């Protein structure tokens with residue numbers, strides 16, 4: 001779907017968008033939001049009434065006896081079912097075919113994760129069990145009329161994959177609300193200082209995206225999805241960063257090492273063993289670049305590249321230290 005169609009829907013539904021802010025291909029992944037005009041700090045670039053967003057505060061689901069994620073899952077499944085008749089059809093058409101987050105992971109992704117490191121595989125196995133378990137639990141909690149809307153497991157999976165990679169969390173009067181903001185969800189993640197922050201403005205009842213710094217013409221607008229290490233980014237967002245400062249490795253004695261740690265001799269032997277247990281770097285580079293593969297498999301390869309880089313950095317620290 002063209003950005004023009006989504007923009008039109010956005011404006012018709014009460015959205016406000018700063019001049020020059022537009023969707024374009026991003027070097028980071030897929031599309032991103034850019035500005036062709038310079039923007040000063042503290043400027044509201046995009047806002048949409050909460051009522052026009054898909055949110056767990058929607059009266060149709062707000063009272064369901066489940067948490068905000070599942071309220072929104074139910075609403076999203078319901079709306080996805082309506083297809084072109086949904087109020088959010090224009091947004092649905094703008095979504096990527098794959099979100100890459102774990103609800104979409106199947107056999108292929110489990111096999112890719114099996115190549116290590118063990119923490120990734122263990123997490124992937126746990127996550128694979130979670131989806132049917134959640135479905136079963138919801139079937140026991142929710143009224144039959146509601147669970148009927150979730151009855152197609154494929155739509156449950158699709159809704160969760162969308163929500164894991166594109167929802168925001170806010171709090172209204174102490175209540176946690178999960179929200180999808182069409183167009184606002186085009187903003188990519190940065191682990192560095194984000195140029196944009198998302199806020200809920202209770203006075204106007206709008207979800208607002210506000211610049212945190214001066215942004216130059218041509219720059220991509222970036223938000224921080226959270227303080228997320230690569231395991232969380234890979235499983236919940238379908239990508240990993242080449243160097244994630246929040247990543248660490250845990251040794252058999254429970255000691256946690258970060259990029260800055262200095263190794264003892266026994267630790268260096270264990271780290272070397274961990275690195276040797278990984279597949280060849282070229283193999284992961286090829287898997288990461290393979291556009292015909294699933295986003296999940298590419299994210300897993302990218303996770304492993306970042307992990308290998310961390311182990312290598314630790315080994316380099318050690319040899320420099322010894323040298």
Ligand SMILES: C[S@@+](CC[C@H](N)C(=O)[O-])C[C@H]1O[C@@H](n2cnc3c(N)ncnc32)[C@H](O)[C@@H]1O
Nearest residue numbers: 028029030031165185186187188189237238239
């Ligand atoms: C909220 S959406 C952002 C818009 C998305 N790029 C698109 O084309 O629809 C989140 C998705 O964008 C991609 N993404 C966001 N930040 C990224 C980053 N720093 N590096 C690589 N991919 C990123 C991932 O595919 C992620 O699941």
